[in-house]
Each structure stands twice: as structure tokens, then as C-alpha cells.
Amino acid sequence: MPAPLSPVTSNRASTLALLFFCSLLCACNGAQSPSESLEVATVGLHAGTLDATGTRAVVGSLYQGGSFWQLDSRARKFNWNHNRDEFTTIIHTAFASNSDYALTADASALVLWNTRTGEALRYWSAPGEILDAALGPMGNIALLGLSDHTAVLFDIQRGGILYRLPSDNRVRSVDLSRNGRMAITGSEDATATLWDTSTGKPLRKIKHNDDVQLVRLSPDGNLALSVSKYDKALIWQTRDGKALGELPLNAEHLKRGMMFSAARFSDDNTKLLTGRPDQMVQLWRLPNLVEVERWRLPKRKRWKPGGAAVLDVSFDAQVARFHAIASNGFIHTLASAPTAP
Incomplete structure (x- = not known):
């Protein structure tokens, strides 16, 4: 009769089995793993944004304040806090x-x-209470989504509100086109709602069936994405509001209101x-809204509860490389799977 496993051996076997199961799960849903990972916070992040090329990041950590990172050299360049x-x-x-x-x-101030x-x-x-923020070209204006049922175009160089963009409820998400001439708000x-930033007037409004939690504009402002909690993720043309289509969503994700937390259009x-x-x-x-590839970002500790919500994503100067910030404190580089010769 074989001897019983010791507690150490048993725990090791359980861990190996769990890791094996996780690898099988990723393989089954076709998700790849990151090719590189950089820890930028020891516990996790409140916020994080990548620049358009995925070479720089600014993050707000849970316990270590804010920081600016140069990702190509994997270096924290500046510590950014609002009080000395x-x-x-x-x-x-x-x-x-x-x-x-x-x-x-932070909850009461903004810094350029x-x-x-x-x-x-x-x-x-x-x-007001800021729920989301976007920054215009050359750091000239900030678009702030507020809890008081408005968004504001704020002159961040001289101070003061340029325009109030009214809504009938809290404004959860905002974005600006690359040239700053168009704004979008999700409420x-x-x-x-699509806005002309030179006049503060609405250009177009798209109606969903539930809270709009994420909006994004393409760099040239020709396309928009609006994501509603229990409804749909819609891509539409800004010139006429015509829908290109909806991103396919798992029925269970839709039922639980688990939608997209980050998005970015490519330059073209x-x-x-x-x-x-x-x-x-x-x-x-x-x-045509076809999924090309997917990646699953790792948890900090696979065998413990807690996930890694995606805070931001970006493209890279290299065609087959991408980047993502996770709420557990890591910035990941993602590579396309090699194609068969």
C-alpha cells in the first residue's frame, strides 16, 4: 500500500494541478499570455493611462501615490503627488x-x-466630483465627466470652465478626438453624446437601453464606441450616427453587466x-467586427481571489505589439501569435 502524501507534497501537487487547469482554460478559450510584464505598483492601481504609442504611462497606485513611467526603458521617471x-x-x-x-x-483637484x-x-x-477625464492636444483643455449631471470643457492652462455639457444623469465616461475638436460623453x-468643442453644442446623440459606461473616439474622430452596461457595445460613424455594428458579447457577461473597461482605435x-x-x-x-486575437492578463497570485481589471490599452509602433494596464499593478506587453509560414 503506497504511503500517504505529506502535507508539503499534497500542497505542491494541488498547486501544480491548479496551474495546469489554468493553462488548459486559457488554451481552451484561445487566450494568449503577455510576452512581458512590468510591476508599477506593489499592491494595485486606482487609475492608469498609456500614451498613444504604449511607450509612456501615468498611474495612480493604491498606497504609493502617482508616478510617470518610461516603458521602453522600464523605468519610473517621476513621482507625481499633489502635495509635497x-x-x-x-x-x-x-x-x-x-x-x-x-x-x-484626486477627489478635489487636478494637476497638469x-x-x-x-x-x-x-x-x-x-x-465637481470627477468621474472621468480626458486631456486635449498640447494640454490646452481638459474634458471632465462629473457627478452633477454635466461634463465640462475646462481651460486647464488659465483655469475656468469654457462650456458645460449637460446631461440628465452622471457622466461616467469622456473622450476627445486627437485634434481636440470633438468630444464624446457617456452618461x-x-x-x-458627440459635441463640438469650439461651441459646446451637441452634434449627435446615440440612445442606449442602460447606463453608458464607456465611450471612445477614433483619433481622427470619424468613429465612436459607446458601451452600455446591460445593453450593447456599439461602433458608429460620427458624421451621421450610422452603426457599423455591435461587438459580440457573451450572454452571461451581458446578463451580469460585465462589459468593456478600456478601448482604443488604431490610427487607421x-x-x-x-x-x-x-x-x-x-x-x-x-x-466587420471580427475578433482577431485575445490575451488573458495574469492575476498577482493565481491561487488567491482577486482579479486584474484592464484599465487601459494601447497599440505600439510595432505592428504586432500591444500594451495593457491591469488594476493589480502591472503593465503588460502583448504580442501577436506567429503566423504559419
């Missing part, structure tokens, strides 16, 4: 389209930073990169 000698709980971050400026926001020197250029009291009134509008709260990153081909 004190960690700030940074809950929103954004880059200008040229990446020379970044924004950080120079990413080349690390200098804080402007410090302003927030005009808990179940609408996504032929691809869309999305992230979900359940660690999944997906690459879609446009305009």
Missing part, C-alpha cells in the same frame, strides 16, 4: 495626444504635468483593442 512629502490618492489620469503633457486628478521635465505646470480645484441617462481605424474587467484583452478587425 505626501502620497496623493490619484483616481484619474490622462495624456495629451502629443504625450508631452499629462493630467492627474510636463512629461519631459516632470514639472507640475498648473494646479486647479476640481469643478447614466443611457446616452452617448482598421482595428479596435478592448479590455474587460475579467482580465481579458481582445483585438478586433474593423469594420
Whole structure:
């Protein structure tokens, strides 16, 4: 009769079995693993944003304040906090389209930073409770989604509100086109609204059946994505509101309101990169909305509860490389699977 397994051997066997099961699960759903990972916070993140090329990141950690990272050298370049000698709980971050400026926001203030020197250029009291933020080109304006049923175009260089963009409920998500001429807002009134930033007037409104939790514009402003909690993820043309289609969603995810937490269009509008709260990153081909590839971001400790919601995604100068920030404190590089010769 064989001897019983010792506790150490038993635990090791259980761990190996779990890891084997996880690898099988990833293989079954076709998800790849990251090719590289960089830890930017020891516990996790409140917020994180990548620049358009995936070479820079600004993050707000749970316990270590804010920081700016140069990803090609895998280096923390600056520590960014709103008060001297004190960690700030940074809950929103954004880059200008040229990446020379970044924004950080806490519960009561927002700061404009120079990413080349690390200098804080402007410090302003927030005009309300900020739920989301985007930064215009050259760091000239900030678009803030607020809990008071408005979004505001804020002059972050001189201070003050340029325009209020009204809604019938809280504004959960905002974005700007690369040239800053168009803005989009997503609200808990179940609408996504396109705005002219030069006049503060609405250009188009798309109605959903539930809270709009994520909106994104393509760099040229020609395409928009609006994601509703229990409804759909819709891609549409900004010039006429015509829908290109909906991203396919698992029925169980839709039932639980598990939608997309991050998204970015490619420069040529032929691809869309999305992230979900359940660690999944997906690459879609446009305009036919076909999923091309997917990756699953790892948990910090596989055998413990806790996930890795995707906070932001970006493309790379290299065609087959992508990047994603996870809420558990890692920035991952994702590589396309090699194609058969």
C-alpha cells in the first residue's frame, strides 16, 4: 500500500494541478499570455493611462501615490503627488495626444504635468466630483465627466470652465478626438453624446437601453464606441450616427453587466483593442467586427481571489505589439501569435 502524501507534497501537487487547469482554460478559450510584464505598483492601481504609442504611462497606485513611467526603458521617471512629502490618492489620469503633457486628478483637484521635465505646470480645484477625464492636444483643455449631471470643457492652462455639457444623469465616461475638436460623453441617462468643442453644442446623440459606461473616439474622430452596461457595445460613424455594428458579447457577461473597461482605435481605424474587467484583452478587425486575437492578463497570485481589471490599452509602433494596464499593478506587453509560414 503506497504511503500517504505529506502535507508539503499534497500542497505542491494541488498547486501544480491548479496551474495546469489554468493553462488548459486559457488554451481552451484561445487566450494568449503577455510576452512581458512590468510591476508599477506593489499592491494595485486606482487609475492608469498609456500614451498613444504604449511607450509612456501615468498611474495612480493604491498606497504609493502617482508616478510617470518610461516603458521602453522600464523605468519610473517621476513621482507625481499633489502635495509635497505626501502620497496623493490619484483616481484619474490622462495624456495629451502629443504625450508631452499629462493630467492627474484626486477627489478635489487636478494637476497638469510636463512629461519631459516632470514639472507640475498648473494646479486647479476640481469643478465637481470627477468621474472621468480626458486631456486635449498640447494640454490646452481638459474634458471632465462629473457627478452633477454635466461634463465640462475646462481651460486647464488659465483655469475656468469654457462650456458645460449637460446631461440628465452622471457622466461616467469622456473622450476627445486627437485634434481636440470633438468630444464624446457617456452618461447614466443611457446616452452617448458627440459635441463640438469650439461651441459646446451637441452634434449627435446615440440612445442606449442602460447606463453608458464607456465611450471612445477614433483619433481622427470619424468613429465612436459607446458601451452600455446591460445593453450593447456599439461602433458608429460620427458624421451621421450610422452603426457599423455591435461587438459580440457573451450572454452571461451581458446578463451580469460585465462589459468593456478600456478601448482604443488604431490610427487607421482598421482595428479596435478592448479590455474587460475579467482580465481579458481582445483585438478586433474593423469594420466587420471580427475578433482577431485575445490575451488573458495574469492575476498577482493565481491561487488567491482577486482579479486584474484592464484599465487601459494601447497599440505600439510595432505592428504586432500591444500594451495593457491591469488594476493589480502591472503593465503588460502583448504580442501577436506567429503566423504559419
